[in-house]
Amino acid sequence: MANSDNNRRKFMATTLQSVGLTALGGLLWSGYTDEVKASPLVLRPPGALHEEDFLKACIKCGLCAEACVNRDSNKNKDGSKREGTLQMAKGGDHRMIGTPFFVPTDVPCYMCDDIPCVPVCPSGALDEASVTSEKGELDINQARMGLAVVHKESCIAFWGIQCDACYRACPLMDEAITLEYQKNERTGKHAFLLPIVQSDVCTGCGLCEKACVTEKPAIFVLPVEQATGRAGDHYVKGWDKKDQLRAGDRKLDEIETHTERSEQEASDYLNAEVEY
Amino acid sequence: MSNIKYLLLRRTTQIGLLFLYFAANAYGWHILEGTFGASKLFGFIPLADPYTTLQVLATGFVLGADVLLGALIIILFYMIVGGRAFCSWVCPINMVTDLANWLRRKLNLDKEEVNYRFLKRNARYWLMVLGLIVSAVVGVSAFEVLSPITIMQRGLVCGFGAGISVVIAIFLFDLFGVKNGWCGHLCPLGASYSLIGKVSLIRVKHDHEACTNCMECKVVCPENQVLHMINKESISVTDGECTNCGRCIDVCGDDALGFGIRSFVNKKD
Numbered sequence: 001m002a003n004s005d006n007n008r009r010k011f012m013a014t015t016l017q018s019v020g021l022t023a024l025g026g027l028l029w030s031g032y033t034d035e036v037k038a039s040p041l042v043l044r045p046p047g048a049l050h051e052e053d054f055l056k057a058c059i060k061c062g063l064c065a066e067a068c069v070n071r072d073s074n075k076n077k078d079g080s081k082r083e084g085t086l087q088m089a090k091g092g093d094h095r096m097i098g099t100p101f102f103v104p105t106d107v108p109c110y111m112c113d114d115i116p117c118v119p120v121c122p123s124g125a126l127d128e129a130s131v132t133s134e135k136g137e138l139d140i141n142q143a144r145m146g147l148a149v150v151h152k153e154s155c156i157a158f159w160g161i162q163c164d165a166c167y168r169a170c171p172l173m174d175e176a177i178t179l180e181y182q183k184n185e186r187t188g189k190h191a192f193l194l195p196i197v198q199s200d201v202c203t204g205c206g207l208c209e210k211a212c213v214t215e216k217p218a219i220f221v222l223p224v225e226q227a228t229g230r231a232g233d234h235y236v237k238g239w240d241k242k243d244q245l246r247a248g249d250r251k252l253d254e255i256e257t258h259t260e261r262s263e264q265e266a267s268d269y270l271n272a273e274v275e276y
Numbered sequence: 277m278s279n280i281k282y283l284l285l286r287r288t289t290q291i292g293l294l295f296l297y298f299a300a301n302a303y304g305w306h307i308l309e310g311t312f313g314a315s316k317l318f319g320f321i322p323l324a325d326p327y328t329t330l331q332v333l334a335t336g337f338v339l340g341a342d343v344l345l346g347a348l349i350i351i352l353f354y355m356i357v358g359g360r361a362f363c364s365w366v367c368p369i370n371m372v373t374d375l376a377n378w379l380r381r382k383l384n385l386d387k388e389e390v391n392y393r394f395l396k397r398n399a400r401y402w403l404m405v406l407g408l409i410v411s412a413v414v415g416v417s418a419f420e421v422l423s424p425i426t427i428m429q430r431g432l433v434c435g436f437g438a439g440i441s442v443v444i445a446i447f448l449f450d451l452f453g454v455k456n457g458w459c460g461h462l463c464p465l466g467a468s469y470s471l472i473g474k475v476s477l478i479r480v481k482h483d484h485e486a487c488t489n490c491m492e493c494k495v496v497c498p499e500n501q502v503l504h505m506i507n508k509e510s511i512s513v514t515d516g517e518c519t520n521c522g523r524c525i526d527v528c529g530d531d532a533l534g535f536g537i538r539s540f541v542n543k544k545d
Contacts (some may be wrong), residue, residue, distance in 0.1 A: 022402045026410060033414045033421050055416050056335035059328060059343060060426060061314035062301070062434070070304035088430055090437025097421060097439065098313075098430060122314045122322060122342035123332065 039095045040226060043102050043204065045086055046109065046143035047118045047126040051225065057125035060098030062088050064117040064126060071116045085109050086117060102145075104206025104221050111140045111171050111205050141172065146204025147227040148177070148197045148219055155218035157194055160184045166195050166219045169211030176201040177208060195219065199228070282522030289365045294432055301433050311429050312366075313420065314343055322346035327404070327468035331417035334408045351472055359473035363459060363466050364521035368428045372443055373459050376450035377498060386455060395454055397501065397517070400467035407464050419464055456498045460517075474516035479538045480524060484510040487532035493524035512538055 037055055045064050048054050068074070069084025076082055085107045089095040100117075102109060115138050118126045133139040148166075152158045170177045175198065182192040195208075197219075206221045221227075237243040293308065300309035306319035315323040324346030332339055354362060364370050380386050410418035420426060424446050427439040436443075446458045459466055482505050489507040494500045502515035503524065525533045 018396075018399075018402060021399075022406055025403065026406050029406065029410045029418060030414055033410060033416055033418050036421055037414065037416045052415065053337065056337040057332065057339070059313045059324070059332055059339075059417070060420055060430075061310040062430065063310045063314070063316065065434070066301045066304075066309055069301065088434055090430070090435060090439050091427065091441065092438030096416070098311075098426060120316075122310075122316075122324070122340055122346065124338075124340040 037096055040223065042095050042099075043104070043146050043206070043221060043223060045100050045102070045117050045126055046111075046115055046140060046145055046203075047121075047128060047131040048145070049125055049127055051223070054125050055096055055099070057123050058096075058099050059123040059125070060088075061122065062098075062100070063120040063122065064100050067116040067120045071112060073110070073112060083107050102206070104209040105217065108206035108210045109143075109145060109203075110207075111143070111203065113140060114138060115140050115143075141201075141203060143203045143205075144224055146206070146221040147199050147224050148202050148204065148206075148208050148221050149227050150195055150197060151218045151220075154214055154216070155195070156214060157192065160186065160190060160192055162193060163213060164193055164195070165211045165213050166208035169207045171205060171207060172201055172203070176203070279526055282526050286365050286521060287371070290368060290371060293366055294368060294429065297429065298433050311426055311433070313426055314346055321349070323350055325465070326351050326472060327407075327465050328417060328420060330408060330468075331411040331419060334411040335415050335417065336412070354469060354473045355476060357477060359476035359478055359520045360466070360469045360516060360518060361473070361478070361520045362469045363463075364519035367425055367465075368432065369425050369443070369446060369463075370459065372424075372428070372447050373450045373456070373498075376447050377456060379451055380455060381495075385452070395457070395461055397461055397499075399461050400464055400470075403462060404464035404467040423465065424458075425463075425465060459519075460498050466519075470516035473520075474514075475538075477538050478520060479512040479514065479536060480518060480520065480522070481512045481534055481536040482506060482510060483532045483534075484508065485532075486530045488530050490529070492527045492529070493533060496523045496527050498523075512536065514538075 040051065042051075044051070044054060045068075049057060065084060065086040065088050068086040069081070074082050074084060083106075085102045086100045087093075087102065087106075089097050089099050089101055091097060093101075095101055115131055118128050118131055118138070121128075128138075131138060131140060131142050133142065150158075155163075157163045164179060167173060167177045167179055178196050178198060180192075180194040180196050182194060184190040184192050204221045204224070209217045209220045212219050233246070236247045238247075296305065296308035297311065297315075299305040300307065307317070309316045309319070310323075312325050313328045314325070317323055322342040322345050324343045326347045329339065329343055329347040332343070354360070358365075407419040422442065424442045427436075428443050431437075431439050431443070450457050450459075454461060482503075484505075484507060487507045491506070493506060494503055497503055498521070499515070499517040499519065502513050502518045505511050505513070520535075522535065525535065
């Protein structure tokens with residue numbers, strides 16, 4: 001009887017220890033994993049799910065990168081194989097290890113018509129439907145790998161120097177990057193040829209960033225999430241019929257709002273509690 | 277006398293498979309593409325690692341049919357045929373830990389056995405479950421973030437980077453830390469294959485009549501608790517932790533060990 005009691009106590013203690021050590025391991029492991037997944041400034045292959053879902057889905061097999069480097073079009077003029085666009089993140093790349101990404105200044109995405117990297121994905125992390133046209137054909141122009149952003153202060157076109165390198169490098173010339181003409185008041189007789197990125201067309205391929213002539217590119221691709229803002233649902237473009245529909249089919253004189261009179265003293269809320 | 281028949285066969289298989297993966301990336305071969313996480317055999321047969329697949333499912337993502345079918349194929353193969361053979365015939369880390377194990381013996385590091393009270397052989401099963409929980413909580417396949425297996429494989433296929441440090445860490449841990457520490461105590465992937473391969477057909481069989489009780493097999497076996505029948509009973513090794521590596525067969529001078537097919541007629545097996 002005493003023996004079985006001892007055994008039971010020993011069993012309980014061992015189990016408790018195992019559970020405790022597992023909990024310790026779980027805390028360390030979760031903390032580490034959560035930290036390493038926080039690398040938002042990463043450009044993913046075409047058709048990639050939103051980063052949060054992409055990190056869940058990617059099984060890190062590398063089939064996309066292999067398809068990218070071994071595609072028929074990936075050859076130098078002498079027939080030798082070029083470096084591929086997609087790389088698999090290694091330790092030290094500071095991106096989630098084993099996931100595919102690309103760096104435009106190394107190798108941008110050449111936007112292959114047959115998109116070899118997407119259909120090979122076995123897990124669904126690269127969503128073929130998102131790069132398929134209504135006709136059911138693959139359409140790389142629908143890809144949204146990122147969004148090109150121009151830093152005006154370092155772009156020499158904004159200085160008034162003629163440069164249209166990014167405009168010409170863009171696979172969707174005059175659609176994704178357009179040139180805006182402006183009068184150069186400084187000289188009085190020249191024009192600015194300003195590159196303007198159209199964010200509803202830009203695929204984020206990075207050819208512009210690769211082509212940019214400045215020491216550090218003045219046009220560069222950021223993930224869409226990092227390159228864009230959001231006005232919020234409560235702003236409606238009243239002059240835009242389609243956008244106005246969001247507000248419902250209501251006429252102004254039908255809208256009544258009742259706001260209770262505030263009991264508090266009037267205050268300058270914009271400058272409240274701000275000291276200069 | 278000991279020979280190295282199965283050692284050579286294993287190394288040939290391991291290096292051969294790694295070369296096929298390497299060639300898929302370097303030369304565009306379509307024999308075996310991808311990594312252990314998910315692969316394509318001959319360009320159309322999907323293969324996927326069951327534990328990796330489970331981790332992705334644990335994050336809440338509904339996987340593509342290719343991966344699920346691939347995982348099923350792998351499960352059926354090891355469940356019916358191979359047992360835990362992935363660990364000793366495929367996994368590249370096996371070469372690292374085998375080297376550490378061999379060096380331990382050469383350097384006499386095994387003489388004073390330390391009792392690692394907190395690190396038991398069943399720790400791997402706890403880690404296996406823990407990996408799924410962490411995957412669910414953090415939303416990323418948790419073991420894949422630090423798995424030395426796929427890090428080493430990807431390293432050999434497309435460059436190591438700083439990932440080599442994980443492989444070195446495993447080597448040092450097994451050499452100076454715990455004997456068979458990684459493969460025999462911690463690896464959750466090995467744990468998953470232990471469970472999958474528990475009922476497989478290919479088994480090491482022991483012939484009690486021929487055994488001279490030299491215990492060489494227990495010295496080389498990385499999971500020597502599975503060899504509890506040595507010089508006691510003529511039965512098969514049925515524990516899931518046996519990796520079917522054949523080291524015990526190579527080292528046995530008495531023909532008392534050999535591969536055989538599990539017999540379901542003889543209840544003792």
